[in-house]
Amino acid sequence: MISIKMFRNNFGQLSLTFFTLLLSFLFLTSCDKSGKLEPTSGEATVEIDLQGVEFQEEDGNSSTSSSAAGAKLATNAGAEAPQVQVIPYSKEYELVATLQPISNNTKNVDGKITSKDLQAATVVRDQIIARDVKYRVVVFETVSGRYVTQQQYAAQIDINKNMILDAGKQYTFISYSLGTTANIAAIPTTSTLSTFSAPFSGNEHFMISKNTLTPTFGNNRLSVKMKHQLSQVTVSVTSTVTSANVLQPIVAIAGYMNSHNNNVNINFNNFALTYTSPANPGKTIAFTTNNTASVTSTPTILASPNTTTAMFRFTTLTIGTNTRTNIDVPNLIIKPGVRYELKLAINTVDDGYVIGDFIWARANLFRGSSTDYHFVASPELEGHYFIPNTLNNVTAVSPSSPLPGLISTTDPCRKVPFYNAGAFILWRTPTTADLTALRSSPHVIGQYNNVWGMYFGTTVVPTISNRDKYLFLPIHGYIYYDAAQARSVKNTTQGSYWSVTNTDTANRLYFDANSNIITIENRGSREGHQIRCVRNRSGL
Numbered sequence: 001m002i003s004i005k006m007f008r009n010n011f012g013q014l015s016l017t018f019f020t021l022l023l024s025f026l027f028l029t030s031c032d033k034s035g036k037l038e039p040t041s042g043e044a045t046v047e048i049d050l051q052g053v054e055f056q057e058e059d060g061n062s063s064t065s066s067s068a069a070g071a072k073l074a075t076n077a078g079a080e081a082p083q084v085q086v087i088p089y090s091k092e093y094e095l096v097a098t099l100q101p102i103s104n105n106t107k108n109v110d111g112k113i114t115s116k117d118l119q120a121a122t123v124v125r126d127q128i129i130a131r132d133v134k135y136r137v138v139v140f141e142t143v144s145g146r147y148v149t150q151q152q153y154a155a156q157i158d159i160n161k162n163m164i165l166d167a168g169k170q171y172t173f174i175s176y177s178l179g180t181t182a183n184i185a186a187i188p189t190t191s192t193l194s195t196f197s198a199p200f201s202g203n204e205h206f207m208i209s210k211n212t213l214t215p216t217f218g219n220n221r222l223s224v225k226m227k228h229q230l231s232q233v234t235v236s237v238t239s240t241v242t243s244a245n246v247l248q249p250i251v252a253i254a255g256y257m258n259s260h261n262n263n264v265n266i267n268f269n270n271f272a273l274t275y276t277s278p279a280n281p282g283k284t285i286a287f288t289t290n291n292t293a294s295v296t297s298t299p300t301i302l303a304s305p306n307t308t309t310a311m312f313r314f315t316t317l318t319i320g321t322n323t324r325t326n327i328d329v330p331n332l333i334i335k336p337g338v339r340y341e342l343k344l345a346i347n348t349v350d351d352g353y354v355i356g357d358f359i360w361a362r363a364n365l366f367r368g369s370s371t372d373y374h375f376v377a378s379p380e381l382e383g384h385y386f387i388p389n390t391l392n393n394v395t396a397v398s399p400s401s402p403l404p405g406l407i408s409t410t411d412p413c414r415k416v417p418f419y420n421a422g423a424f425i426l427w428r429t430p431t432t433a434d435l436t437a438l439r440s441s442p443h444v445i446g447q448y449n450n451v452w453g454m455y456f457g458t459t460v461v462p463t464i465s466n467r468d469k470y471l472f473l474p475i476h477g478y479i480y481y482d483a484a485q486a487r488s489v490k491n492t493t494q495g496s497y498w499s500v501t502n503t504d505t506a507n508r509l510y511f512d513a514n515s516n517i518i519t520i521e522n523r524g525s526r527e528g529h530q531i532r533c534v535r536n537r538s539g540l
Contacts, residue, residue: 261279
């Protein structure tokens with residue numbers, strides 16, 4: 001017969017045993033997000049969910065990993081405005097070059113890469129990697145950096161191909177691809193995360209990602225989005241060149257970018273790139289000539305480090321029957337992993353008046369704010385009055401000491417953007433030589449909308465219908481200091497326009513309403529005069 005005391009003792013032992021087992025079970029489990037208890041040790045399977053590939057962003061804000069511990073890929077700090085510059089092409093035409101980064105947010109129609117695209121070295125936006133394109137996933141222990149395992153996948157084929165790992169350990173996954181259907185060589189099993197690096201061709205779409213994961217017992221999924229490490233550029237060329245009022249086609253075109261390397265080495269831990277074997281003279285940009293006025297190249301990979309001196313060169317460009325060779329677009333800013341579009345437009349000179357080898361602005365300079373310098377809306381209107389070498393317009397002048405020598409950063413004309421795009425400076429305050437050349441051209445006193453001034457390029461006052469064919473400088477006087485009255489006075493009967501100066505005096509172009517005489521004379525630099533900006537057309 002079992003006594004009550006014996007039952008209590010045995011029950012206590014059973015309770016202790018059960019409690020110990022319960023604690024052991026709880027120790028070996030953890031809660032997932034759904035509240036379900038999962039073991040923290042044992043076998044874990046990891047499925048790779050390849051979400052696609054994207055380019056780096058200019059502002060560096062794109063995510064680089066689905067894990068907060070992921071390494072940041074090639075950094076491109078600071079979003080930039082389009083790079084705009086103008087190169088003389090002929091007396092009537094100029095080449096306007098615009099280099100524009102393309103955002104990943106701008107999608108193509110279906111967002112996919114086809115095998116044909118891969119063969120043509122084409123990468124489209126926000127792409128899904130095409131079927132059977134190979135990528136390799138290498139796994140390291142995060143803490144020790146020790147190699148664990150690796151596996152090659154075929155995109156859209158190996159969707160149920162899993163890795164077997166230990167639950168409860170943190171791993172670092174390096175996923176990479178060359179963007180082709182060719183097999184990717186396995187890395188040595190003696191590799192470690194901190195030391196392993198590998199070479200690849202600078203002509204391939206190398207893409208990579210770094211993710212961390214601590215898998216739990218059972219099935220796990222790791223989302224992977226790789227990023228391109230090399231840049232890409234697409235070049236488009238359009239032309240408005242005409243002959244006998246007929247638009248001329250682009251008959252032949254060839255060119256290259258000079259910032260390219262044939263081989264690259266990447267560090268798997270921090271994704272640092274080392275470039276070798278520079279291409280000489282550069283990477284060929286392939287065009288398909290279709291005898292139209294607009295041609296676009298095949299998107300082209302550039303294995304280029306961060307540079308501000310990349311150059312595109314037309315080795316030949318034939319429009320109609322006219323052929324030009326070795327036309328350079330210099331000082332292009334290229335950053336690794338960013339996709340660019342280089343637009344090259346051959347336009348007529350329509351932003352000013354060509355006189356000799358210079359382009360004169362259509363109207364006088366006006367300062368709206370410290371960041372807004374522009375030309376007034378019509379040639380006869382009054383602009384602002386400036387003192388040489390200063391950015392601020394003036395309403396009064398003083399007899400104080402001379403200004404410092406000529407500095408390009410204090411030339412207000414250099415603050416006027418071309419086509420209101422980018423930061424490339426085209427305009428400048430005329431030199432004395434510019435004013436002398438203008439004075440030597442045909443000219444005549446006349447009116448524009450009842451405002452007196454001087455026309456250039458003609459000796460006969462043009463009719464209203466023809467007046468916009470000629471440069472017109474209106475008479476709006478200048479501001480000077482009257483010592484006898486100790487105040488500033490505005491003269492309004494003369495046309496007076498500054499040149500730049502590096503002394504305490506400056507030359508001005510001067511004429512009045514009562515005479516067809518135009519002169520250039522020295523004036524004290526502490527006077528406020530109108531400015532008509534000018535652009536060079538040297539190198540024609």
